[in-house]
Amino acid sequence: MKKILADNLKFLYRRISNPSPVIILGMPKSGTTVIAALLGKRTGQKTLLDTPLFWHPYTFSLLKKEIFLKKHLKQHSSLLSYKILKEPNFTLLFEDFYKLFPKAKFIYIVRKPEDNIRSILNRIGIAGSMEEFTDYSSLDKGWHGTFNDYYSDKTHYIEKLSDLWVKYTNIYLAKPEKFILVRYEDFIDNKEMVIDGVVSKIKMQAKFDIASDVNKQFQPKGNSTISYDDFFKGNLCLISDICAENASAFSYI
Numbered sequence: 001m002k003k004i005l006a007d008n009l010k011f012l013y014r015r016i017s018n019p020s021p022v023i024i025l026g027m028p029k030s031g032t033t034v035i036a037a038l039l040g041k042r043t044g045q046k047t048l049l050d051t052p053l054f055w056h057p058y059t060f061s062l063l064k065k066e067i068f069l070k071k072h073l074k075q076h077s078s079l080l081s082y083k084i085l086k087e088p089n090f091t092l093l094f095e096d097f098y099k100l101f102p103k104a105k106f107i108y109i110v111r112k113p114e115d116n117i118r119s120i121l122n123r124i125g126i127a128g129s130m131e132e133f134t135d136y137s138s139l140d141k142g143w144h145g146t147f148n149d150y151y152s153d154k155t156h157y158i159e160k161l162s163d164l165w166v167k168y169t170n171i172y173l174a175k176p177e178k179f180i181l182v183r184y185e186d187f188i189d190n191k192e193m194v195i196d197g198v199v200s201k202i203k204m205q206a207k208f209d210i211a212s213d214v215n216k217q218f219q220p221k222g223n224s225t226i227s228y229d230d231f232f233k234g235n236l237c238l239i240s241d242i243c244a245e246n247a248s249a250f251s252y253i
Contacts, residue, residue: 020104021105023105041208041210128231129234133157
């Protein structure tokens with residue numbers, strides 16, 4: 001009973017002291033980490049870059065309502081001490097976050113599906129041209145859930161990632177008025193300008209210079225020089241077939 005009361009009080013204090021967090025959403029390897037980190041540096045705000053508390057198996061328990069977001073945050077209320085929170089697994093929980101924090105600013109980062117999927121595969125060391133990949137248990141813990149059947153009923157690993165890209169982008173496309181959209185490609189073209197544009201939209205102050213940080217590598221760098229055809233070979237058409245409609249909505253086609 002004392003622990004429950006303590007959790008409630010901590011959660012209430014955190015929510016009152018931070019009623020409008022900035023929550024950054026988007027697919028893994030879409031640029032969420034670098035954009036969150038630079039926003040934190042530019043504004044001087046405490047920034048969360050990923051949390052295992054929302055990795056597998058927590059994610060599926062939250063999505064299936066086996067545990068509820070409010071209760072989970074009560075038990076881990078230190079997360080709410082961050083003004084800027086970035087965790088890709090927050091994305092599919094957007095509606096729950098919005099109900100808890102209606103004054104929050106939600107930023108959605110999108111990246112061209114071919115680039116996004118190639119970057120994920122580079123990160124976990126899987127070729128894009130295989131006929132199949134099924135050894136998901138060999139992946140690092142943070143990636144265990146990415147290929148879960150909960151997200152896609154497809155069997156091919158490229159189709160699973162393509163379905164996931166669609167599922168994530170559908171969150172934004174269903175209610176675009178709730179988000180500040182950042183295309184990763186626009187960020188790459190002019191990093192400081194895009195960061196300052198976001199700072200203005202979330203009504204924060206640009207306090208610190210980030211010129212020396214914009215090219216810092218916040219995540220392991222993949223090989224983006226290899227062409228789509230060479231990287232995916234015959235699997236490239238799987239991405240195009242599944243992602244075309246949503247990719248067009250973001251002007252990638």
